[in-house]
Every structure is written in structure tokens, then in C-alpha cells.
Amino acid sequence: MLEGIFIGLATAMTPFNLMMVVTGCLTGTFIGMLPGLGPMSAIALMIPIAASLDPSAGIILMAAVYYGAIFGGSTSSILINAPGVASTVATSFDGYPMAKKGMAGKALAIAAYSSFSGGVIGAILLLVAAPYLAKVSLSFHSTDYFALMVLGLTAVAAFSGKGKVIKALLMTVIGLMLSTVGTDQTQGVQRFTFGQIDLLDGISFLMLVMATFALSEALMAILKPLTGKDREREREAHENLGSMKLSKDEVKDMAPVIGRSSILGFIIGVLPGAGATIGSFLAYGMEQRLAGPKKGGEFGKGSVRGIAAPETANNASATGSFVPLLTLGIPGSGTTAIMLGALIGYGIQPGPRLYIDQPEIFWSVIVSMWLGNIILLVLNLPLIPYIAKVLTIPARFLLPLIVFFSLIGVYFVSFNTFDIHLMVLFGVVAVLFRFLDFPMAPMILGFILGKMMEDNLRRALLINDDSWSFLWERGLTVTILLIAAGTLLVPLLAPRVQIFLARRREGQGEGG
Amino acid sequence: MFVKDRIGGVLLLIFCIGYALASREIVLLPFQETMAFHARTLPEALAVMGIGLSLALIIFPGSREKLDLSGYSWITASLFILLMVAYGLTIRSLGFLLSTSGFLMLGFFLLGERKVWKMAVIAIPLVVVFWIMMTKGLDVFIEPLPEYFTE
Numbered sequence: 238m239l240e241g242i243f244i245g246l247a248t249a250m251t252p253f254n255l256m257m258v259v260t261g262c263l264t265g266t267f268i269g270m271l272p273g274l275g276p277m278s279a280i281a282l283m284i285p286i287a288a289s290l291d292p293s294a295g296i297i298l299m300a301a302v303y304y305g306a307i308f309g310g311s312t313s314s315i316l317i318n319a320p321g322v323a324s325t326v327a328t329s330f331d332g333y334p335m336a337k338k339g340m341a342g343k344a345l346a347i348a349a350y351s352s353f354s355g356g357v358i359g360a361i362l363l364l365v366a367a368p369y370l371a372k373v374s375l376s377f378h379s380t381d382y383f384a385l386m387v388l389g390l391t392a393v394a395a396f397s398g399k400g401k402v403i404k405a406l407l408m409t410v411i412g413l414m415l416s417t418v419g420t421d422q423t424q425g426v427q428r429f430t431f432g433q434i435d436l437l438d439g440i441s442f443l444m445l446v447m448a449t450f451a452l453s454e455a456l457m458a459i460l461k462p463l464t465g466k467d468r469e470r471e472r473e474a475h476e477n478l479g480s481m482k483l484s485k486d487e488v489k490d491m492a493p494v495i496g497r498s499s500i501l502g503f504i505i506g507v508l509p510g511a512g513a514t515i516g517s518f519l520a521y522g523m524e525q526r527l528a529g530p531k532k533g534g535e536f537g538k539g540s541v542r543g544i545a546a547p548e549t550a551n552n553a554s555a556t557g558s559f560v561p562l563l564t565l566g567i568p569g570s571g572t573t574a575i576m577l578g579a580l581i582g583y584g585i586q587p588g589p590r591l592y593i594d595q596p597e598i599f600w601s602v603i604v605s606m607w608l609g610n611i612i613l614l615v616l617n618l619p620l621i622p623y624i625a626k627v628l629t630i631p632a633r634f635l636l637p638l639i640v641f642f643s644l645i646g647v648y649f650v651s652f653n654t655f656d657i658h659l660m661v662l663f664g665v666v667a668v669l670f671r672f673l674d675f676p677m678a679p680m681i682l683g684f685i686l687g688k689m690m691e692d693n694l695r696r697a698l699l700i701n702d703d704s705w706s707f708l709w710e711r712g713l714t715v716t717i718l719l720i721a722a723g724t725l726l727v728p729l730l731a732p733r734v735q736i737f738l739a740r741r742r743e744g745q746g747e748g749g
Numbered sequence: 750m751f752v753k754d755r756i757g758g759v760l761l762l763i764f765c766i767g768y769a770l771a772s773r774e775i776v777l778l779p780f781q782e783t784m785a786f787h788a789r790t791l792p793e794a795l796a797v798m799g800i801g802l803s804l805a806l807i808i809f810p811g812s813r814e815k816l817d818l819s820g821y822s823w824i825t826a827s828l829f830i831l832l833m834v835a836y837g838l839t840i841r842s843l844g845f846l847l848s849t850s851g852f853l854m855l856g857f858f859l860l861g862e863r864k865v866w867k868m869a870v871i872a873i874p875l876v877v878v879f880w881i882m883m884t885k886g887l888d889v890f891i892e893p894l895p896e897y898f899t900e
Contacts, residue, residue: 400811403802403805403811404757404811407758407761414799426776426778426781429771429772429792431771459825459826459860460822460823461820462822632860633857633860633861634857634862637852637853637857640829640856641849641852648840649883649891658834661833672753673757674754694786703785705785
């Protein structure tokens with residue numbers, strides 16, 4: 238492990254890669270701070286630039302952007318109660334009330350220290366867990382990978398929230414369908430190309446991500462411009478930051494919260510599909526319960542613990558979500574799905590072999606997480622009053638620029654104007670489905686995993702002489718598939734079981 | 750009746766039926782048809798799943814929330830979409846510098862900016878610097894002006 242850390246340090250500490258960490262953190266913070274634009278859009282916007290770099294630098298840049306965007310999201314949550322990402326919604330519960338009391342600087346400092354601690358503890362846990370899991374997963378067959386991908390897809394749907402499971406599953410299937418467009422590489426057969434040469438290579442992953450996130454979010458902002466009241470709130474927020482210093486008592490109050498939330502966040506992050514949003518809400522809920530009646534009553538009114546818990550957990554979860562990506566090659570979240578797409582674009586297949594074949598990439602990602610967190614704390618925190626000025630750039634200038642960077646990012650990869658037009662079409666469709674409250678992340682995950690899943694299934698059938706028996710004969714495959722079925726059925730059936738039990742209790746109450 | 754989930758379900762049902770019909774057009778070679786897994790297997794399975802899930806969503810919507818389209822700037826957004834399409838059509842013929850400057854300035858105008866000098870001061874230097882960065886820094890060349898200008 239120590240050797241690995243040195244490899245990672247040697248790769249990540251080159252002046253150019255350090256510059257990538259700094260640039261990524263600052264850019265990510267900048268983009269993440271813009272309401273509506275989250276880590277997915279931030280990473281998507283970076284892919285064209287990352288594609289022109291060597292794999293290590295590119296991945297380091299994207300990982301830094303990821304952290305920066307989460308940090309930036311917290312800033313807009315605290316300052317203007319407009320979380321850029323779902324994972325920082327819980328931060329706004331106490332961050333914004335604290336900012337309203339004139340202590341925005343303190344809230345930002347708590348968020349920054351907690352994010353730093355969560356990220357660093359998460360990276361230590363990743364350091365321990367990833368190589369171990371990578372070694373274990375070396376024994377996995379293509380049948381197990383197929384089952385793991387099914388688990389990844391069902392878990393994302395299962396964790397999508399109450400009443401959204403079917404919608405998320407449907408969007409996953411749509412993503413899988415889109416992945417089948419183009420030439421089937423194994424058999425050389427064209428699928429859904431409708432005679433269009435531009436579709437022979439399939440739908441561009443970057444185009445799809447840009448359209449469904451960056452472009453559709455910009456279009457949503459054009460559709461619903463900010464009111465005068467919102468602008469006034471933003472102006473006030475960046476003018477009255479207050480002191481960023483924390484008292485000894487506040488640090489004492491935060492410390493155990495950070496410890497607990499880091500571990501919880503990391504475990505949630507490792508689970509496919511759960512991710513930073515669930516991690517942050519669970520940590521917030523857990524701390525509220527553990528705080529007791531007095532401290533618990535402060536939650537929602539500007540509690541130190543209420544900011545520290547979700548901020549620590551969302552960063553630890555973000556780190557945890559790299560475990561399945563780096564060791565199994567299976568993304569556990571929409572963001573890591575985008576990163577997987579970028580890695581595949583480099584010709585790198587994440588998975589257990591990555592640890593052995595390209596240790597410099599594996600370790601440099603882990604080390605860059607530490608560096609990223611240090612940069613965020615040392616560089617971003619003092620710069621926050623200046624970076625927060627981004628919130629005052631008028632939308633009439635900002636939105637056309639975001640759209641331009643999205644369109645040109647896609648065009649510069651293919652130099653095909655067809656991609657621009659297809660992107661506009663997908664962007665418009667994505668806006669429509671945003672209005673209908675359909676989640677986009679499962680679709681991206683389905684799109685990314687579609688080809689891999691089909692390849693693994695084909696390979697499994699080839700190894701098993703065209704017999705489907707591996708689905709029920711190989712123990713590990715069966716176990717994973719059963720877990721997948723369980724993750725899917727529990728959230729679907731749980732509400733019905735609860736209603737049934739409640740009715741039964743009511744019936745017994747009336748009877749008794 | 751017309752809740753968000755049902756509208757989405759119907760739209761995706763139409764898409765899945767279209768996908769199912771298109772999957773029948775995938776041409777296989779005779780020997781491929783007898784294989785346990787061929788190029789049509791996954792699309793057919795996905796079409797069945799998609800149709801089943803769309804129907805499930807239409808019958809059992811997760812929420813009863815209705816679609817409310819009032820209070821949005823539809824005209825501005827539609828014009829902006831047209832502007833993006835126009836940008837795609839002109840980026841080659843007009844070259845990067847002219848088409849992008851035009852796109853940005855018209856975009857600023859659509860979203861409410863009325864001072865031409867302000868639009869030009871933001872758009873033109875940014876486009877020129879971006880072009881220099883891409884061509885000189887990242888070796889990504891793109892025709893800066895219309896071809897008859899540069900010939």
C-alpha cells in the first residue's frame with residue numbers, strides 16, 4: 238500500500254497535475270456555486286478539456302472539479318438557500334438560517350472544515366478498502382459482472398425516493414435503449430441508425446450528458462428567470478459574510494459529528510446507487526436524534542452540528558462512490574458514471590485490473606483527493622468572498638456562456654454539427670422530462686452500463702456454451718442477482734406492507 | 750387524470766413502442782438468428798421492459814401532481830433554442846469567430862441585455878481568447894473565419 242501511495246504522490250505531485258488540482262477545485266467551486274449546475278454538469282463541461290490531457294491529469298482534473306462542485310454547492314446553499322446539488326440540500330437547513338443571522342462566514346467555515354475532514358477520512362477509508370476489494374474482485378467472472386451491473390442499475394432506481402422507483406427504472410431502461418443505437422461491435426450489425434451515417438458510432442456519451450445536464454439546466458434557468466427578490470437576496474448574501482473564525486466550543490461540538498458522519502457517509506457512498514444525497518440526509522437525521530432534546534431543537538435554526546453532519550457525509554460519500562468505480566468498474570452514482578465514460582474514452586477500463594495494470598492512475602486519483610481537499614480548505618476558503626461574486630454575475634451573460642461551453646465542448650470532440658443539433662434535441666426533451674419530475678441520472682447510468690452489460694452477458698453465454706444456466710448455477714452471480722431483486726422489491730413493497738400493518742393495527746385497536 | 754407521471758408514462762410508452770417496432774428492422778445474418786444472444790436480443794428485452802414499466806407508471810402513478818406550465822418564459826426559451834440550432838448551422842460556414850460572437854451577443858440580447866457595446870466587450874474578446882487557447886494551447890484547430898476570407 239505504501240508503495241502505491243508513493244506512486245500516487247509521484248504522479249499527482251508533478252507541477253502540471255498540481256495545477257490541475259488547483260484549477261479543478263476552483264472551476265468546480267465556481268460552477269457548483271451556480272444554482273442548478275451541479276457536479277455532473279461541472280464534470281461534463283470538463284470532459285472536452287480532460288480529453289486533451291494524459292489520463293492521469295484528466296482524471297485528477299475531473300476528481301478535483303467534483304470536489305470543488307460539491308463545495309460550491311454548499312456555498313450557494315448557505316448564502317442564498319439555493320443548493321446547486323441535491324447533496325447540499327441538507328446543508329441549507331441550518332446553513333441558510335445561520336447566514337440570515339449574519340454569520341454566513343462561520344457557516345461557510347464549518348462547511349469547509351467538515352467537507353475537508355469528510356473528504357480526508359473518506360480518502361483514508363478508500364485507501365484501505367479499494368485495494369482489498371480490487372484483489373477480491375479479481376476472481377469475478379463476466380457472469381458476476383453482469384449481475385453487478387444489474388445490481389448497480391436496480392440500486393439507483395431503488396434509492397431514487399418515495400414514489401419514484403418506477404420512473405427511475407423506466408429512465409434506466411431508456412438509457413439502456415439509447416446505448417443500443419449504432420453498430421453492434423460484436424456482430425457488425427447496425428441498430429437504430431435509420432440510415433444516418435452520423436449514428437453509426439452510436440450516440441456520443443458526452444453529448445448526452447451535456448444535453449441532459451448542462452444544457453437542460455441552462456434552459457430551465459432561461460424558462461424561469463430570477464425575480465427581483467432573488468437578486469436582492471443574492472446581493473445581500475455576498476455583502477454580509479461576517480467572520481469565518483470558529484470558537485473552541487464550536488470545534489468541540491463538531492469533532493464527534495465529523496467522525497460519525499464520515500464513516501456513515503463513506504459506507505453509504507460505497508453502496509451502489511445511494512450516493513451523497515442519501516448520505517447527507519441520513520447523517521443529518523442521525524445527528525439530530527443523537528443531539529438530544531436541547532441541541533436537537535437547534536437543528537433547522539442554524540445549528541453547528543446541522544451543517545457539519547451533511548457536509549462531512551456528502552464528501553465522505555463522494556469519496557466512497559469511487560470504490561465500486563475503481564475496483565469493479567461499476568459506477569455507483571450518476572457522477573461516477575460520467576467519470577467512467579471519460580475513463581473509457583481514454584481507453585482505460587476501470588476494474589480490478591486497473592489496480593494492477595495502471596497503478597499510477599488508481600493511486601493518483603486517491604492521492605489527488607487528499608490534495609483536492611487541502612486545496613479546497615487552504616485556497617478556496619479564503620477566496621470564498623471573491624468566488625461568491627459569481628452569484629452576482631447577471632444570468633443574461635452567464636447562461637449564454639454556459640450554453641456556448643456545452644455546445645462547443647461537444648463540437649470540439651467530433652467536429653460534426655449533427656452532434657450540436659442532436660444535443661439541442663436531447664436538451665429540449667430533457668427539459669420536458671424535468672418538468673415531469675423524471676430523474677436523469679438513472680438514464681445516464683443505464684447508457685453507460687448498457688454496452689458493458691451486453692458485452693459481459695455475451696461473454697458469459699459464450700463461456701457457458703450459449704446456456705443461460707449461469708444465472709442460477711454460479712453461487713456469486715445468484716447472490717448478487719438476489720440482492721438486486723431485494724433492493725428493488727423492498728422499496729416497492731415496503732409502503733404497501735406499512736399500510737397493511739397500519740390497517741391491521743387499527744383493526745386490532747378497534748377490536749380491543 | 751393528467752398527472753405528471755401519466756403524461757411522462759404515455760410519452761415514454763410511445764417511445765418504447767417506436768423502439769420495439771424499430772428493433773424488428775435490425776437485420777441479422779442467417780447464422781446469427783440461431784444464436785442464443787444476437788444483436789436483436791437486448792433491444793427486444795428492453796422494449797418489453799420499457800412498455801411494461803410505462804404501463805405500470807400510467808396505471809400506478811407515483812404522485813398525483815399536475816403539470817403546471819404557466820409563469821415560464823416560453824417565447825425566450827424557444828428563441829434561444831432556435832439560436833442554438835442556427836449556431837450549429839453557421840459554425841462551419843461563418844467560421845468560429847463570427848458565428849460564436851454572433852451567438853453570444855444574440856443570446857445576451859434575448860435574455861435582456863440592450864447595450865450593444867457591453868455585449869461586444871464581453872463576447873468578442875472571450876471568443877478570440879478562447880480560439881487562441883484552443884488552437885495554440887490545445888492544438889485543436891477550427892476555421893476562424895469564412896473560407897472565402899482565409900483563402
